Amino acid sequence: MRKNYYYLLFIFIIASCDNKEELPSKDQSTNYPQQLYIINGDIEYWSDITDGSKPKDPIFVYDIPKEADKIDTIQKSTSKTSEQSVSLNFAYGIYDPTNSGCTIKKYNGNKEYYTDAGVYGPNPYPQANGYLVRGYGRAHQNQYYGSLVLFVGNKEEKRTDSRGGVRIENEKNGSAISIEYPFKANVTYEINIKATFYDNRYLLEKKFSDGFPTVYAQLKDNGIITLPNIRNQNQDPCERKDLNDLDGYAKDYLNYTRSYTLDSRGQVQKNINFKFSPIKEKNALLISLHPKIGTINSELPAANNNYTMTLPLITITEKTFDPSINVYIPESTGGGRR
DSSP states (O other): OHHHHHHHHHHHHHHHHHHOOOOOOOOOOSSSOEEEEEETTTEEEEEEOOSSOOOOSOEEEOOOOOHHHHHHHHHHHTOOOOTTEEEEEOTTOOOSOOOSSOOEEEEOTTSOEEEEOOEEOSSOEEOTTSOEEEEESOEEEETTTTEEEEEEEEEEEEEEEETTEEEEEEEEEOEEEEEEEEEOTTOEEEEEEEEEEEEHHHHHHSOOOSSOOEEEEEEESSSOOOOSOTTOTTOOTTSOOBOOOOOTTSTTTGGGEEEEEOOOOSSEEEEEEEEEOOSSOEEEEEEEEEOOOOOSBOSSOOOOEEEEEEEEEEEEEEEOOOGGGSOOOOTTSOOOOO
Protein backbone atom coordinates (compact mmCIF):
# COMPACT_ATOMS: atom_id res chain seq x y z
CA MET A 1 0.00 0.00 0.00
CA ARG A 2 2.86 2.37 0.92
CA LYS A 3 4.59 1.62 -2.40
CA ASN A 4 1.42 2.55 -4.32
CA TYR A 5 1.20 5.80 -2.32
CA TYR A 6 4.73 6.88 -3.18
CA TYR A 7 4.23 5.87 -6.78
CA LEU A 8 1.08 8.03 -7.11
CA LEU A 9 2.83 10.92 -5.32
CA PHE A 10 5.72 10.72 -7.79
CA ILE A 11 3.35 10.78 -10.79
CA PHE A 12 1.55 13.83 -9.32
CA ILE A 13 4.80 15.77 -8.90
CA ILE A 14 5.89 15.03 -12.46
CA ALA A 15 2.49 16.07 -13.86
CA SER A 16 2.54 19.29 -11.82
CA CYS A 17 5.96 20.20 -13.18
CA ASP A 18 4.82 19.56 -16.75
CA ASN A 19 1.79 21.88 -16.38
CA LYS A 20 3.63 24.79 -14.75
CA GLU A 21 4.20 27.77 -17.02
CA GLU A 22 7.76 28.98 -16.88
CA LEU A 23 9.36 32.33 -17.47
CA PRO A 24 10.81 32.67 -20.96
CA SER A 25 14.18 31.41 -22.05
CA LYS A 26 16.22 32.92 -24.87
CA ASP A 27 18.40 31.40 -27.53
CA GLN A 28 21.99 32.34 -26.87
CA SER A 29 23.14 34.88 -29.44
CA THR A 30 26.61 35.26 -27.92
CA ASN A 31 29.19 32.99 -26.31
CA TYR A 32 28.08 34.12 -22.85
CA PRO A 33 25.16 32.90 -20.73
CA GLN A 34 22.52 35.56 -20.16
CA GLN A 35 20.65 36.84 -17.14
CA LEU A 36 17.02 37.89 -17.52
CA TYR A 37 15.88 41.10 -15.85
CA ILE A 38 12.21 42.12 -15.84
CA ILE A 39 11.63 45.87 -15.56
CA ASN A 40 8.30 47.15 -14.24
CA GLY A 41 6.52 43.85 -14.70
CA ASP A 42 6.74 43.34 -18.47
CA ILE A 43 9.94 44.80 -19.99
CA GLU A 44 12.47 42.01 -20.58
CA TYR A 45 16.19 42.75 -20.63
CA TRP A 46 18.85 40.09 -21.26
CA SER A 47 22.34 40.83 -19.95
CA ASP A 48 25.50 38.89 -20.88
CA ILE A 49 27.22 37.24 -17.89
CA THR A 50 30.95 37.72 -18.39
CA ASP A 51 32.32 36.86 -14.93
CA GLY A 52 31.92 33.09 -15.27
CA SER A 53 28.88 32.81 -13.01
CA LYS A 54 25.64 31.06 -13.95
CA PRO A 55 22.25 32.69 -14.64
CA LYS A 56 19.97 33.14 -11.65
CA ASP A 57 16.21 33.19 -11.51
CA PRO A 58 14.76 36.25 -13.29
CA ILE A 59 15.55 39.43 -11.38
CA PHE A 60 12.68 41.88 -10.99
CA VAL A 61 13.51 45.59 -11.16
CA TYR A 62 11.09 48.47 -10.58
CA ASP A 63 11.98 51.79 -12.18
CA ILE A 64 8.97 53.85 -11.12
CA PRO A 65 8.99 57.42 -12.52
CA LYS A 66 9.09 60.33 -10.11
CA GLU A 67 5.82 61.98 -9.15
CA ALA A 68 6.99 65.14 -10.92
CA ASP A 69 7.20 63.22 -14.18
CA LYS A 70 3.67 61.85 -13.72
CA ILE A 71 2.26 65.30 -12.90
CA ASP A 72 4.00 66.78 -15.93
CA THR A 73 2.49 64.09 -18.15
CA ILE A 74 -1.02 64.63 -16.80
CA GLN A 75 -0.87 68.41 -17.18
CA LYS A 76 0.33 68.32 -20.75
CA SER A 77 -1.97 65.45 -21.69
CA THR A 78 -5.08 67.33 -20.57
CA SER A 79 -4.21 70.75 -21.99
CA LYS A 80 -6.73 72.41 -24.29
CA THR A 81 -6.09 72.51 -28.03
CA SER A 82 -7.40 74.68 -30.83
CA GLU A 83 -9.98 73.54 -33.38
CA GLN A 84 -7.14 72.78 -35.79
CA SER A 85 -5.44 70.37 -33.36
CA VAL A 86 -6.10 66.76 -32.41
CA SER A 87 -4.52 65.20 -29.32
CA LEU A 88 -4.02 61.44 -29.23
CA ASN A 89 -3.69 60.59 -25.56
CA PHE A 90 -2.00 57.25 -24.87
CA ALA A 91 -1.73 57.81 -21.11
CA TYR A 92 -5.06 56.18 -20.30
CA GLY A 93 -4.22 52.63 -21.32
CA ILE A 94 -5.69 50.12 -23.74
CA TYR A 95 -8.89 48.27 -23.00
CA ASP A 96 -8.51 44.52 -22.71
CA PRO A 97 -8.97 42.71 -25.01
CA THR A 98 -8.09 44.60 -28.18
CA ASN A 99 -8.20 41.55 -30.50
CA SER A 100 -5.20 43.18 -32.15
CA GLY A 101 -3.50 39.86 -32.80
CA CYS A 102 -0.80 40.34 -30.12
CA THR A 103 -0.54 39.69 -26.40
CA ILE A 104 2.14 40.30 -23.79
CA LYS A 105 3.18 38.45 -20.65
CA LYS A 106 3.15 40.50 -17.46
CA TYR A 107 5.04 39.22 -14.43
CA ASN A 108 4.92 39.51 -10.68
CA GLY A 109 7.62 39.03 -8.08
CA ASN A 110 6.58 35.41 -7.52
CA LYS A 111 7.95 34.49 -10.95
CA GLU A 112 4.43 33.97 -12.29
CA TYR A 113 2.83 35.70 -15.22
CA TYR A 114 -0.51 36.34 -16.84
CA THR A 115 -1.31 37.11 -20.47
CA ASP A 116 -2.53 40.63 -21.24
CA ALA A 117 -4.33 41.27 -24.54
CA GLY A 118 -4.19 45.06 -24.16
CA VAL A 119 -1.57 45.36 -26.88
CA TYR A 120 -1.45 47.12 -30.25
CA GLY A 121 -0.87 44.62 -33.05
CA PRO A 122 -1.49 44.11 -36.79
CA ASN A 123 -5.29 44.32 -36.43
CA PRO A 124 -6.44 47.95 -36.06
CA TYR A 125 -7.88 48.97 -32.70
CA PRO A 126 -9.60 52.32 -31.96
CA GLN A 127 -7.68 54.79 -29.83
CA ALA A 128 -9.59 56.74 -27.16
CA ASN A 129 -10.93 59.33 -29.63
CA GLY A 130 -11.67 56.84 -32.41
CA TYR A 131 -8.59 56.80 -34.63
CA LEU A 132 -7.47 53.30 -35.57
CA VAL A 133 -4.05 52.25 -34.27
CA ARG A 134 -1.81 49.31 -35.17
CA GLY A 135 1.41 48.14 -33.53
CA TYR A 136 4.65 46.31 -34.24
CA GLY A 137 6.83 44.67 -31.59
CA ARG A 138 4.09 44.50 -28.91
CA ALA A 139 3.61 48.21 -28.20
CA HIS A 140 1.50 48.29 -25.04
CA GLN A 141 0.53 50.13 -21.88
CA ASN A 142 2.83 49.83 -18.87
CA GLN A 143 1.10 50.54 -15.56
CA TYR A 144 4.22 51.83 -13.79
CA TYR A 145 5.11 54.35 -16.49
CA GLY A 146 1.42 55.15 -17.00
CA SER A 147 2.01 55.35 -20.74
CA LEU A 148 2.30 53.52 -24.02
CA VAL A 149 5.79 52.03 -24.27
CA LEU A 150 7.96 51.21 -27.29
CA PHE A 151 11.22 49.25 -27.16
CA VAL A 152 14.46 49.30 -29.12
CA GLY A 153 17.83 47.63 -28.85
CA ASN A 154 20.88 46.13 -30.55
CA LYS A 155 23.58 43.65 -29.56
CA GLU A 156 26.38 41.89 -31.36
CA GLU A 157 25.02 38.57 -32.60
CA LYS A 158 28.27 37.20 -33.99
CA ARG A 159 31.37 38.27 -35.90
CA THR A 160 33.20 36.49 -38.70
CA ASP A 161 36.39 37.13 -40.65
CA SER A 162 35.95 38.18 -44.26
CA ARG A 163 38.09 39.67 -47.02
CA GLY A 164 36.86 43.13 -46.09
CA GLY A 165 37.79 42.67 -42.43
CA VAL A 166 35.75 41.53 -39.46
CA ARG A 167 32.05 41.26 -40.29
CA ILE A 168 29.67 42.06 -37.45
CA GLU A 169 26.10 40.80 -37.44
CA ASN A 170 23.67 42.84 -35.37
CA GLU A 171 20.85 41.45 -33.27
CA LYS A 172 18.57 44.46 -33.67
CA ASN A 173 14.98 45.01 -32.67
CA GLY A 174 12.54 47.89 -32.66
CA SER A 175 8.86 48.71 -32.32
CA ALA A 176 6.31 51.01 -33.91
CA ILE A 177 2.72 52.20 -34.02
CA SER A 178 0.64 53.59 -36.87
CA ILE A 179 -2.40 55.85 -36.57
CA GLU A 180 -4.98 56.17 -39.32
CA TYR A 181 -5.52 59.90 -39.79
CA PRO A 182 -6.76 61.96 -42.80
CA PHE A 183 -3.85 64.15 -43.86
CA LYS A 184 -5.14 66.55 -46.51
CA ALA A 185 -3.18 67.82 -49.48
CA ASN A 186 -1.81 71.37 -49.45
CA VAL A 187 -1.98 71.69 -45.67
CA THR A 188 1.05 71.82 -43.37
CA TYR A 189 0.93 69.57 -40.31
CA GLU A 190 2.99 69.96 -37.16
CA ILE A 191 3.28 66.71 -35.22
CA ASN A 192 4.43 66.92 -31.61
CA ILE A 193 5.49 63.74 -29.84
CA LYS A 194 5.88 63.85 -26.08
CA ALA A 195 8.29 61.10 -25.06
CA THR A 196 10.65 60.01 -22.30
CA PHE A 197 13.64 57.77 -23.03
CA TYR A 198 15.02 55.29 -20.48
CA ASP A 199 18.43 53.68 -20.97
CA ASN A 200 17.83 50.12 -19.76
CA ARG A 201 21.48 49.17 -20.10
CA TYR A 202 22.51 51.94 -17.73
CA LEU A 203 19.72 51.05 -15.32
CA LEU A 204 20.84 47.44 -15.01
CA GLU A 205 24.54 47.36 -15.91
CA LYS A 206 25.57 50.93 -15.00
CA LYS A 207 27.00 51.31 -18.50
CA PHE A 208 25.53 53.84 -20.90
CA SER A 209 24.23 52.42 -24.15
CA ASP A 210 26.46 52.68 -27.21
CA GLY A 211 24.70 55.16 -29.44
CA PHE A 212 21.19 56.58 -29.36
CA PRO A 213 17.84 55.44 -30.80
CA THR A 214 16.20 57.23 -33.72
CA VAL A 215 12.50 58.08 -33.93
CA TYR A 216 11.04 58.13 -37.43
CA ALA A 217 7.74 59.73 -38.39
CA GLN A 218 6.32 58.87 -41.79
CA LEU A 219 3.07 59.77 -43.55
CA LYS A 220 1.71 56.70 -45.34
CA ASP A 221 -1.07 55.78 -47.73
CA ASN A 222 -2.45 53.29 -45.20
CA GLY A 223 -1.93 52.20 -41.60
CA ILE A 224 -0.41 48.81 -42.35
CA ILE A 225 3.04 48.47 -40.77
CA THR A 226 5.30 46.83 -43.33
CA LEU A 227 7.30 43.85 -42.09
CA PRO A 228 11.10 43.70 -42.49
CA ASN A 229 10.92 41.11 -45.24
CA ILE A 230 7.60 40.94 -47.06
CA ARG A 231 8.72 37.69 -48.71
CA ASN A 232 8.93 36.00 -45.32
CA GLN A 233 5.36 34.98 -44.63
CA ASN A 234 6.39 33.60 -41.24
CA GLN A 235 7.46 36.98 -39.87
CA ASP A 236 5.51 37.69 -36.69
CA PRO A 237 4.75 41.39 -36.09
CA CYS A 238 4.29 40.58 -32.40
CA GLU A 239 7.90 39.48 -31.96
CA ARG A 240 10.62 41.96 -31.06
CA LYS A 241 12.92 40.79 -33.82
CA ASP A 242 14.40 42.96 -36.54
CA LEU A 243 12.90 46.31 -37.60
CA ASN A 244 9.78 47.26 -39.48
CA ASP A 245 10.18 48.68 -42.99
CA LEU A 246 10.04 52.44 -43.49
CA ASP A 247 9.11 52.22 -47.17
CA GLY A 248 12.49 53.72 -47.99
CA TYR A 249 12.22 53.04 -51.73
CA ALA A 250 9.11 55.16 -52.26
CA LYS A 251 9.63 58.12 -54.57
CA ASP A 252 8.18 60.55 -52.03
CA TYR A 253 10.25 59.19 -49.14
CA LEU A 254 12.14 62.45 -48.53
CA ASN A 255 9.05 64.62 -48.24
CA TYR A 256 7.02 62.21 -46.14
CA THR A 257 9.66 60.99 -43.67
CA ARG A 258 11.23 62.83 -40.75
CA SER A 259 13.62 61.60 -38.06
CA TYR A 260 15.00 62.57 -34.67
CA THR A 261 17.99 60.92 -32.95
CA LEU A 262 18.28 61.20 -29.18
CA ASP A 263 21.27 63.29 -28.10
CA SER A 264 21.35 62.93 -24.30
CA ARG A 265 22.22 60.11 -21.92
CA GLY A 266 20.21 58.64 -19.07
CA GLN A 267 16.54 59.37 -18.52
CA VAL A 268 15.51 62.16 -20.89
CA GLN A 269 12.17 63.89 -21.56
CA LYS A 270 11.68 65.26 -25.06
CA ASN A 271 9.05 67.10 -27.04
CA ILE A 272 9.81 66.10 -30.62
CA ASN A 273 8.38 68.22 -33.45
CA PHE A 274 8.02 67.19 -37.09
CA LYS A 275 6.50 69.19 -39.94
CA PHE A 276 5.01 67.86 -43.16
CA SER A 277 3.49 69.61 -46.17
CA PRO A 278 1.76 66.85 -48.15
CA ILE A 279 0.94 67.64 -51.76
CA LYS A 280 -1.35 64.62 -51.94
CA GLU A 281 -3.61 62.97 -49.41
CA LYS A 282 -2.08 60.59 -46.89
CA ASN A 283 -4.04 58.36 -44.57
CA ALA A 284 -1.80 57.33 -41.69
CA LEU A 285 1.09 58.35 -39.43
CA LEU A 286 3.81 55.83 -38.60
CA ILE A 287 5.93 56.34 -35.45
CA SER A 288 8.88 53.94 -35.62
CA LEU A 289 11.73 53.45 -33.13
CA HIS A 290 15.10 52.14 -34.40
CA PRO A 291 18.40 51.42 -32.59
CA LYS A 292 21.97 52.41 -33.34
CA ILE A 293 23.43 49.63 -35.51
CA GLY A 294 27.05 48.46 -35.40
CA THR A 295 29.16 48.85 -38.54
CA ILE A 296 29.01 45.69 -40.65
CA ASN A 297 32.69 45.58 -41.64
CA SER A 298 34.64 46.78 -38.64
CA GLU A 299 36.92 45.53 -35.89
CA LEU A 300 35.11 47.74 -33.40
CA PRO A 301 32.43 46.10 -31.24
CA ALA A 302 28.82 46.37 -32.32
CA ALA A 303 26.69 49.10 -30.77
CA ASN A 304 25.23 47.61 -27.59
CA ASN A 305 22.15 49.60 -26.67
CA ASN A 306 18.69 49.10 -25.19
CA TYR A 307 16.02 51.71 -24.56
CA THR A 308 12.40 52.07 -23.52
CA MET A 309 10.48 55.04 -24.90
CA THR A 310 7.27 56.10 -23.18
CA LEU A 311 4.72 57.79 -25.44
CA PRO A 312 1.81 59.39 -23.57
CA LEU A 313 0.76 62.03 -26.10
CA ILE A 314 0.85 62.86 -29.81
CA THR A 315 -0.60 66.17 -31.05
CA ILE A 316 -1.38 66.83 -34.72
CA THR A 317 -1.93 70.50 -35.64
CA GLU A 318 -3.04 71.91 -39.00
CA LYS A 319 -1.24 75.04 -40.19
CA THR A 320 -1.09 77.25 -43.27
CA PHE A 321 0.50 75.39 -46.17
CA ASP A 322 4.27 75.89 -46.32
CA PRO A 323 5.73 74.30 -49.48
CA SER A 324 9.28 75.39 -48.60
CA ILE A 325 9.84 72.38 -46.34
CA ASN A 326 9.53 70.03 -49.32
CA VAL A 327 12.33 69.17 -51.70
CA TYR A 328 11.86 68.93 -55.44
CA ILE A 329 11.90 65.35 -56.74
CA PRO A 330 12.01 64.97 -60.54
CA GLU A 331 9.48 62.54 -61.93
CA SER A 332 12.19 60.45 -63.60
CA THR A 333 14.09 59.60 -60.40
CA GLY A 334 13.43 57.28 -57.53
CA GLY A 335 12.99 58.41 -53.97
CA GLY A 336 15.51 58.67 -51.22
CA ARG A 337 16.68 55.76 -49.17
CA ARG A 338 17.02 55.40 -45.46
